[in-house]
Amino acid sequence: MTALNQAQRQTLRRSLQLGFFALFVLAPALNLLRFDLNETQLWFLGQRWSLGLDAFKAGETTAAQTAINIFTRAFLPAILLIAGFLFIAWRYGRLYCGWLCPHFAGVELLNDLLHRATAKFSLWDRVRIKRQGREPDRRWWPVFGLACLLMGALWAVTLLSYLLPPAEIWGNLLNGGLTANQARFLGIATLIFTAEFAFARHLFCRFGCAVGLFQSLAWMANPKGMVVAFDRDKARDCRSCDEPRGSACDSVCPMRLHPRNIKRMMFSCVQCGQCIEACDKSQGQQGRGQLLEWQVGLDAVRETLRQKKLDQQTRQDRPQ
Incomplete structure (x- = not known):
């Protein structure tokens, strides 16, 4: 990207x-994918998907062969699909x-x-x-x-x-x-x-x-996961955004989030990038570079730690 x-x-x-x-x-x-209740039959990629239970009942396969079929056709694909999906969520x-x-x-x-x-x-x-x-x-x-x-x-x-x-x-x-x-x-x-x-x-x-929730949980568990990072050294440039709410990024987020916030407050961020595009357009009109960008890996860790430190300072500054 x-x-x-x-x-x-x-x-x-x-x-x-x-x-x-x-x-x-x-x-x-x-x-391509459906389960026919009339036939109690799963269709996948244009083919009837079977675990081989009918062949076992008819005595055409052994119990060991049937167990292998169940593992390779049901458990293994499900494990690989879930693991791959969660890994992408953990990372991005x-x-x-x-x-x-x-x-x-x-x-x-x-x-x-x-x-x-x-x-x-x-x-x-x-x-x-x-x-x-x-x-x-x-x-x-x-x-x-x-x-x-x-x-x-x-x-x-x-x-x-x-x-x-x-x-x-x-x-x-x-x-x-x-x-x-x-x-x-x-x-x-x-x-x-x-x-x-x-x-x-x-x-x-x-x-x-549930699909979104598990993605968010996997992402929150990884400090190196991709985040929308905010250049806080140039935070005052946000004041010049020509938006009623003071920032273009807040005005476009489809999940009604505030993209400059700390990671735990961005739990349901869908990484659509609309906030980054809005920031780039708003700041570009004034001859400046964007203040938001995606960061992943060690850059994301540094952003997370910086956000955490800022959050702690904010909590300490609040009146007791």
């Missing part, structure tokens, strides 16, 4: 998000969330639509954040509401297609022939997802998503 400028990084990130979103929706239809933080996760891509889209309507990124924000010369426009309210509904419906249909044949689900949906159970599932799931996207999308990403 170091060879790309900030705008190119965001273009790459958006492209990866779009591609992974399409993969998330199309994977069941292409039999919630990189999956910020660069691939289809839910977070939806969160960013809805943030933008709501901001166009209210100059806020959440219905619960108290302070309006003006950026890009936008003024709140109530005509965007129906667009935001419709987007939440469509996103919720798409999530419900997609998740059901991971459990039942996609052709059956989409066919019944288009022909109005859903079974009672299918209609009940889609109705309830659409309602829940729509409400989550409209009212609690940030809370879900921070505290409700």
